[in-house]
Every structure is written in structure tokens, then in C-alpha cells.
Amino acid sequence: MDGRVSIVGCENYAPETVEQAMDALFAPLDALSWVKPGMKIAVKANLVVAHGPEKAATPHPEVVCALCRRLTERGAEVIVGDSPGGPYRKPFLDAVYRATGMTQVTRTGARLNEDFGETEVRVPEGKVLPSFWCCDYLLKADAIIDLCKLKTHALMGYTGACKNMFGAITGTHKTEFHYRFPTHEAFASMLVDLCGFLKPRLSICDGVLAMEGNGPSYGDPRHVGVLLASFNPHALDLLAADLIGLGKDGVPTLAEAADRGLIPENARALSLFGDPEPFRVPDFKLQPPVDIRFWGLRSEWFHRLAKGMLVTRPKPDKTCVGCGKCVIGCPAKAITMVSGRPKIERNKCISCFCCGEFCPKGAMKAYEPFVGRLTRGKRTNGK
Ligand code: SF4
Ligand code: SF4
Numbered sequence: 001m002d003g004r005v006s007i008v009g010c011e012n013y014a015p016e017t018v019e020q021a022m023d024a025l026f027a028p029l030d031a032l033s034w035v036k037p038g039m040k041i042a043v044k045a046n047l048v049v050a051h052g053p054e055k056a057a058t059p060h061p062e063v064v065c066a067l068c069r070r071l072t073e074r075g076a077e078v079i080v081g082d083s084p085g086g087p088y089r090k091p092f093l094d095a096v097y098r099a100t101g102m103t104q105v106t107r108t109g110a111r112l113n114e115d116f117g118e119t120e121v122r123v124p125e126g127k128v129l130p131s132f133w134c135c136d137y138l139l140k141a142d143a144i145i146d147l148c149k150l151k152t153h154a155l156m157g158y159t160g161a162c163k164n165m166f167g168a169i170t171g172t173h174k175t176e177f178h179y180r181f182p183t184h185e186a187f188a189s190m191l192v193d194l195c196g197f198l199k200p201r202l203s204i205c206d207g208v209l210a211m212e213g214n215g216p217s218y219g220d221p222r223h224v225g226v227l228l229a230s231f232n233p234h235a236l237d238l239l240a241a242d243l244i245g246l247g248k249d250g251v252p253t254l255a256e257a258a259d260r261g262l263i264p265e266n267a268r269a270l271s272l273f274g275d276p277e278p279f280r281v282p283d284f285k286l287q288p289p290v291d292i293r294f295w296g297l298r299s300e301w302f303h304r305l306a307k308g309m310l311v312t313r314p315k316p317d318k319t320c321v322g323c324g325k326c327v328i329g330c331p332a333k334a335i336t337m338v339s340g341r342p343k344i345e346r347n348k349c350i351s352c353f354c355c356g357e358f359c360p361k362g363a364m365k366a367y368e369p370f371v372g373r374l375t376r377g378k379r380t381n382g383k
Contacts, residue, residue, distance in 0.1 A: 001232070001235075001261060001262060001263065001264070002230075002231050002232045002235065003232065003235050003263065003264060003269065003270045003271045004029060004230060004231065004232070004235070004270075004271045004272075004273065005228060005229070005230040005232075005235050005236055005238075005239045005270050005271070005272055005273070006025050006026070006028050006029050006031070006228065006229045006230065006272075006273040006274055007025075007226060007227070007228050007239065007272060007273070007274035007275070007276050007279070008021050008024045008025045008226070008227055008274050009021065009225055009226060009278065009279070010022075010208045010225060010226065010227045011208075011225050012208065012225075013053070013060045013062045013063070013208060013209075014062075015062055015065075015066075018060075018062045018063055018066045018208075019066055021227050022063075022066045022067065022070070022227065025204075025227050025228075025229050026070075026229060028273035028274075029229060029230075029231065029273065031202055031229055031231075032070055032071070032074060032202070034143070034201060035071060035074040035076050035143075036074070036075070036076075037074065037075025037076070038075060038076075038077070039075075039076045039077070039142045039143060040076070040077045040079070040140065040141045040142045040143075041071055041076045041077070041078050041079070041141060041142065041143050041144075041145060042079050042080075042081065042113075042137055042138050042140075042141035042143075042144050042145070043064065043067065043068065043071075043078060043079070043080045043081075043110070043144075043145045043147055044081065044082060044138060044144055044145065044146055044147065044164060044165070044167065044168065044198075044200070045058065045059050045064055045080055045081070045082055045102070045147045046058055046059060046082065046147065046148045046149050046159070046164045046167065047081075047082035047084055047096050047097075047100055047102065047167070048082075048084050048085070048167070048216055048217055048357065049084060049096075049217040049357065050095050050096045050098075050099035050100065051099060051100065051217070052099060052100070052101065053100065053101050053209075054209075054221065055211075055221065056149070056151070056209040056210060056211040056219075056220075056221035056222070057149070057151070057211060057215075057216065057217050057218075057219075058100045058102075058149060059147050059148070059149050059206040060101075060206055060208065060209065061100070061101035061102060061104045061105065063147070063204075063206045063208070063227070064080060064102065064104075064105055064147060065104055065105055065107065065108050067145065067147065067204065068080065068105050068108040068109070068110035069108040069109075071110070071145075072108055072109035072110060078105075078108075078109070078110035078111065079110065079111050079112070079113050079137055079141070080102060080105050080110055080111070080112055080113065081093075081112065081113025081135065081137050081138075082096070082113075082167045083135050083167050083168070083169065083170050083171055083174075084096060084167060085171075085172075085174060085175070085329060085354065085357045085358060086171060086172070086358070087171050087172065088116050088118065088135070088170045088171030088172075089116060089171075090114060090116060093112075093113070093116070097112050113135075113137045115136050115137045115140070116135075116136075117135075117136035117137075118133045118134065118135060118136060118170040118173075119133070119134055119136055119139055120132070120133050120134075121133075121134045121139065121197075123193055123194075123197045125193075125196065125197070126193040126196075126197065127189055127192075127193055127260075128181065128186060128189045128190050128193060129189075129190045129193035129194060129197075132168075132169050132173070132177075132194065133169060133170045133173045134168050134169065134170070135167075135168055135169075135170055138168050138198065143201040144198055144199070144200045144201065145200060145201060145202050145203075145204065146161045146164055146165065146200035146202070146203040146204070146233055147164075147203075147204050147206070148160045148161045148163075148164040148203065148204070148205050148206070149205065149206050149207075149210070149211065149216075150205055150206065150207035150210035150211070150224060150226075150228075150240050150243075150244070151210060151211035151215040151216045151219065152211060152212055152213060152214075152215030152216065152219055152244075152284075152285070152286055152287045153215050153216045153287065154214075154215070154216075154287050154312075154314075154353035154356055154366045155184075155187065155351065155352060155353050156184075156187070156188065156191075156251060156252060156253060157241075157246055157250045157251040157252070157286070157287060158237070158240070158241045158244065158246050158250070158251045159215065159216045160205055160233075160236060160237040160240050160241070161195075161200070161203035161205060161230075161233035161234070161236045161237050161240075162191050162192060162195045162233050162234060162237055162253045162257070163191060163216075163253060165191065165194045165195045165198050165200070165233075166191060166194065168194065168198055169194070174354075175329065175330075175331035175352075175354050176331055177190060178331050178332075178350055178352035178354060179331050179332065179350065182350050184252045185252060185255075185256070187252070188252030188253045188255065188256045189256050191253050191256075192234075192253060192256045192257055192260065192262070195233055195234070200233055201231070202229065202230075202231060203229065203230050203231070203232070203233040203236045204227070204228070204229045204236075205227065205228040205229075205236055205240050206227065207224045207225075207226040207227065207228060207240060207243070207279070208223070208224065208225055208226065208227065209221045209222070209223055209224075210222050210223075210224045210244070210281075210284075212244070212281075212284050212285040212286070213285040213287075214287070214356070214362060214365055214366065215287065216357070217356065217357050217362065218356065218359070218362025219285075220285070222281065222284065222285075224243065224244075224279055224281055225279065226243070226279040228240055232262070232263070234253070234254065234257035234262045234263045235263050235270055237251070237253065237254060237257075237263075238254055238257075238263050238264075238266070238267050238270060239267050239270055239272070239276060241254060241267075242266075242267035242276070243276060243279050243280055243281060243284075244281050244284035244286070245281070245282060245284055245286065246286065247266055247267070248265065248266070250286070287312075287366050288312045288366055288368035311351055311369070312351060312366050312367065312368045312369075313344070313346065313349055313351055313366075313367055313369075314326075314344060314349070314351070314353060314355050314356055314364045314365070314366065314367065315344075315364070315365055315366075315367035316341065316342050316359075316363045316364055316365075317363050317364075317365050318363075319361050319362065319363040320341060320342065320359075320361065320363035320364075321361055321363070322337065322340035322341060322342075323360065323361075324337050324342070325358045325359060325360060326342050326355035326356075326358050326359050326364055327342065328358065329354045329355050329357065329358030329359075330354060330355050330358075331350075331352065331354060332348045332349060332350050332352070333348065334346075334348035334349040334350075335355060342355075342364075353366065
């Protein structure tokens with residue numbers, strides 16, 4: 001287990017500030033020593049939604065550019081890409097690249113991914129994941145760099161390096177995974193399998209402007225002023241989550257990674273380069289937990305009752321414009337439009353929050369029923 005994580009302050013996204021911070025971030029790890037001339041490197045950035053960098057949903061272009069510049073200077077061939085929810089097609093991705101500012105990476109000699117091929121791959125060492133449809137640009141690379149953002153996530157509590165690998169699965173194939181892995185634990189186990197298959201050589205987290213509240217797409221930007229890097233994506237996640245008050249009890253991917261011996265039980269046991277204390281945000285607004293552990297119960301009546309009373313579920317707020325995009329994004333076919341408003345069939349809903357990721361207005365919020373709030377408490381880092 002490699003528990004080394006580098007952490008440095010980065011006050012803002014001014015180019016010179018980011019450049020200095022990235023040098024300081026990489027130095028103690030000698031983070032790019034493995035990069036050789038001619039190597040094909042895919043930077044898998046979290047481009048979850050076509051939002052500008054000020055919304056804090058995606059890594060800032062200055063961070064992506066600073067990374068790409070260091071790679072191209074070492075003679076690597078660099079491709080930046082992702083497959084967000086929606087069609088894995090050029091017009092869709094071009095809109096995402098433009099909105100997120102990713103087009104700027106071409107100034108560094110890097111390219112944006114335009115290969116929208118996909119291949120079904122087997123995962124021989126997968127604990128729960130036997131195979132998946134993977135983006136070809138990742139399969140063709142000699143190495144993958146995982147470039148994530150520090151954000152809350154409705155289903156997983158926090159999204160960082162491990163969850164970022166979900167975007168290796170092409171387009172709408174992703175939605176069916178919520179059905180195939182319907183519990184927290186199963187979904188997290190699948191993500192850890194995926195991350196283990198793709199083996200990112202380096203993981204980097206942009207936490208300069210993080211996202212709190214209704215993440216991962218429509219939360220509120222929150223200045224944390226930090227960059228993190230590690231060769232171990234789960235170690236990076238353990239420290240990043242700890243900064244915002246989360247640990248393995250509140251983040252199922254961390255619990256799964258700890259169970260598999262990929263990380264220690266808590267962030268205190270990591271080997272840190274840099275001081276995390278200045279970057280702790282004790283009042284970071286978290287998503288309510290989504291408890292779906294009782295789903296295996298046989299009594300349909302009890303199942304319905306408990307689900308209605310306990311399970312955090314999506315609910316459209318008044319900013320809904322009735323566009324119907326959530327209907328398309330729902331893998332459980334739980335949403336119908338009634339009088340121009342989305343109506344969610346509670347018993348069909350699997351609380352995957354794909355609807356929230358498809359909603360262009362951020363209108364689909366995580367609603368935690370009163371009894372669930374009383375009985376469950378908050379997500380926590382166990383301290
Ligand atoms: S309504 Fe939303 S949260 Fe429920 S299954 Fe559909 S997409 Fe998932
Ligand atoms: S996608 Fe959002 S705005 Fe559109 S109908 Fe659904 S909740 Fe309303």
C-alpha cells in the first residue's frame with residue numbers, strides 16, 4: 001500500500017500561482033519521474049457537466065494546462081478527455097470542452113480526445129465487475145492520469161479520484177450500472193474494481209475551488225485553496241475527504257478500499273508531504289446519506305414504508321423548467337412528466353441521482369425524509 005499524499009496550498013487560479021503550487025506538489029513525490037518521451041498519456045479529467053470553471057464542477061483549465069505542460073515538456077503525447085453522462089459523441093463533448101475551458105489545453109501541445117470508440121473489456125481481477133464498455137482513448141494510452149475535483153456527491157458522499165474513473169465507462173452505459181449495483185456497497189465495490197483495472201499512474205485533485213452542497217454538478221463553489229497528489233487514488237481520496245469532514249464511514253468507496261487493504265483506516269495513518277491543517281473545512285456542506293441497505297427485505301409493504309420514511313431521494317425544486325431531461329437520464333424509468341413537472345415513482349427510484357446530473361438547471365435536489373434524518377445522523381469521518 002502506497003500511503004504517500006502530497007498537499008499544498010494554491011490560493012487561486014492565477015497561472016503563476018498554479019505553476020508554483022504544482023511544482024511544490026510534485027517535488028516530494030517526484031511525481032512525473034516515470035514520464036518518458038513518446039509516451040501516450042491520457043489525462044482523465046472530471047468533465048461531468050458543461051459548466052464554466054467558476055461553478056467548480058470540473059477541474060480548472062489552469063490546473064489542467066499546468067499538468068499538460070509538464071507532460072508535453074517531457075516529450076509525452078497527451079490527450080485530455082472524459083465521458084460524462086449523455087451521448088459519447090463529438091458534438092456533445094465539444095460543448096463540454098468549450099464550456100469547461102478545456103479547449104485551452106491545446107496551447108500546451110496536448111490534444112482533446114476526439115476518438116469516441118469504445119471496447120468491451122474484461123476485468124479478470126474484479127470482485128464484482130466482470131466487464132465494461134471502456135473509452136478507447138484510455139485503453140490506447142501507456143498511462144492514465146486521474147485529474148479530479150474536490151466535491152460532494154449525492155450517492156457516494158464525496159467524489160474524487162476513485163469516482164472519477166466512472167467516466168471511463170462510455171456514455172449511457174453508465175446509467176445501467178446503477179441498476180446492476182443497486183446498493184451503496186455494491187456500487188462502491190464496482191468503482192474500486194474499475195479504478196484497480198485502469199490503474200491511474202498519478203492522481204491529482206483540484207481543491208482550490210471545491211464544491212459543497214448539491215454536488216457533483218450543481219452544488220455551491222467553496223474556496224478551500226488546496227491541491228493534492230498521490231500515486232494511490234484511494235489515499236488521495238482519504239485525505240481529501242478528511243479535509244471536508246468525511247471518512248470511510250461516510251464514503252463507501254473509502255470503506256471498500258480500506259477493506260481491501262488499499263488504504264489505512266483513517267487519514268492520520270497516511271504519509272503526508274505538507275500540512276493539511278490549514279485546509280480543513282469543518283462546516284463544509286455535505287450531502288445527506290442515502291441509506292439503501294434494507295433493500296433486500298422481502299416484505300413489500302415494509303420495504304415501501306421504510307423507503308418512504310428513510311431513504312434520501314431526489315425532489316425537483318422550484319427552479320425546474322419542465323424540460324424532461326431527467327426522464328431521459330433515469331435508468332429506473334421512475335420519472336414521468338405530469339403537467340410539465342417531473343413525477344418520481346418512489347418505489348421504482350433507486351436513489352442513483354442520475355436525474356440530478358442530467359438536469360440542466362440543478363433543480364433535482366437530494367431530499368432527506370425527516371425520520372431518515374433523525375435516525376441516521378450525518379456523514380462523518382468518524383472522529
Ligand atoms: S428518479 Fe433519479 S434518483 Fe431515482 S432512479 Fe431515476 S435517476 Fe435515479
Ligand atoms: S431535468 Fe431538471 S429542469 Fe428538466 S424537468 Fe427534470 S428536474 Fe425539471
